[in-house]
Amino acid sequence: MPEGHSIHRLARQFSSVFAGSRLAVTSPQGRFSSGAARLDGQVLEGAEAHGKQLFLRFDNDLYLRIHLGLYGAFDFGGDETFAGASSIGAPRRVGEREIAGDGAAEDTAYAGPPPPRGAVRVRLVSDHGWADLRGPTACEVITEPERAAVLARLGPDPLAANAAEGDGGREFSERLRSKGSPVGLLLMNQEVLAGVGNVYRAEVLFRRRISPWRLGRDISEAEAAEVWAETVTLMNDGVRQGRIITTEPQDREDAGEPVPVSEAHYVYKRTGLPCRRCGTAVAGTEMGARKLYWCPTCQAR
DNA sequence: GTTCCATGCCAAA
DNA sequence: TTGGCCTGGAACA
Numbered sequence: 246m247p248e249g250h251s252i253h254r255l256a257r258q259f260s261s262v263f264a265g266s267r268l269a270v271t272s273p274q275g276r277f278s279s280g281a282a283r284l285d286g287q288v289l290e291g292a293e294a295h296g297k298q299l300f301l302r303f304d305n306d307l308y309l310r311i312h313l314g315l316y317g318a319f320d321f322g323g324d325e326t327f328a329g330a331s332s333i334g335a336p337r338r339v340g341e342r343e344i345a346g347d348g349a350a351e352d353t354a355y356a357g358p359p360p361p362r363g364a365v366r367v368r369l370v371s372d373h374g375w376a377d378l379r380g381p382t383a384c385e386v387i388t389e390p391e392r393a394a395v396l397a398r399l400g401p402d403p404l405a406a407n408a409a410e411g412d413g414g415r416e417f418s419e420r421l422r423s424k425g426s427p428v429g430l431l432l433m434n435q436e437v438l439a440g441v442g443n444v445y446r447a448e449v450l451f452r453r454r455i456s457p458w459r460l461g462r463d464i465s466e467a468e469a470a471e472v473w474a475e476t477v478t479l480m481n482d483g484v485r486q487g488r489i490i491t492t493e494p495q496d497r498e499d500a501g502e503p504v505p506v507s508e509a510h511y512v513y514k515r516t517g518l519p520c521r522r523c524g525t526a527v528a529g530t531e532m533g534a535r536k537l538y539w540c541p542t543c544q545a546r
Numbered sequence: 547g548t549t550c551c552a553t554g555c556c557a558a559a
Numbered sequence: 560t561t562g563g564c565c566t567g568g569a570a571c572a
Contacts, residue, residue: 435554
């Protein structure tokens with residue numbers, strides 16, 4: 246997936262283009278027809294993200310809960326009032342960057358959504374635009390108590406509005422340091438930290454020079470605070486930029502040649518390549534059924 | 547054309 | 560721990 250930054254951008258996009266609008270909700274693919282019927286014709290009151298969960302709130306007190314999983318993505322389109330990216334989600338299109346609107350809407354009047362392309366699980370349509378969702382892991386209608394239950398299971402979100410000053414850092418530290426499993430595993434555990442995925446996991450640990458093999462209970466409070474602060478910074482950058490950027494400008498070159506920001510990671514997907522800081526070959530293995538990358542020298546402890 | 551792979555996660559074994 | 564879900568771009572033939 247799309248890590249947390251993409252979901253927060255989705256929430257922002259839904260708020261700006263759909264909030265306050267009455268929506269036609271359908272499931273062209275058919276797999277979500279009964280759920281869509283419960284929301285069809287309701288007004289979207291707002292959108293919010295927590296970690297990788299997206300909640301769309303409707304005025305009949307129901308929520309649409311969406312989790313993109315590994316493949317899910319939204320496509321958007323509409324008239325000139327319909328600002329923002331035209332596609333947010335699974336990063337396979339154009340590296341890991343979402344597709345920006347092409348601005349082609351100006352010369353042709355908006356004539357409603359196009360015929361659905363492929364398996365569209367949900368289509369949301371207002372007077373000004375549309376959104377298509379395909380390939381999500383989760384897409385369901387839930388009530389407020391059910392939403393509260395989902396949130397209760399999640400750890401603190403580094404993209405929460407008050408993440409820098411609030412008690413998210415303390416809560417993260419407590420959850421991390423109470424566990425005996427490797428920190429590389431814990432950063433991916435949504436009950437410990439909500440929103441971090443494989444890229445941020447690898448890159449944050451590199452930047453804090455922490456070995457992914459150290460156990461949560463062996464991480465000091467100071468280190469946990471640093472990891473939290475680093476995550477807050479990097480992921481907020483991700484929200485602003487619409488892509489994951491983890492390297493400092495001076496580290497974005499290979500053999501003197503500049504590397505596109507989207508490919509310039511420190512260790513992610515760089516097994517066998519030289520560490521951008523020390524030149525040691527980046528190590529790679531599996532941890533928790535996901536690829537793990539780290540520099541054995543920079544992250545020796 | 548086919549196979550592989552991915553920024554997730556869950557249920558079943 | 561493993562397989563399955565589900566989509567599409569990239570890599571290979």
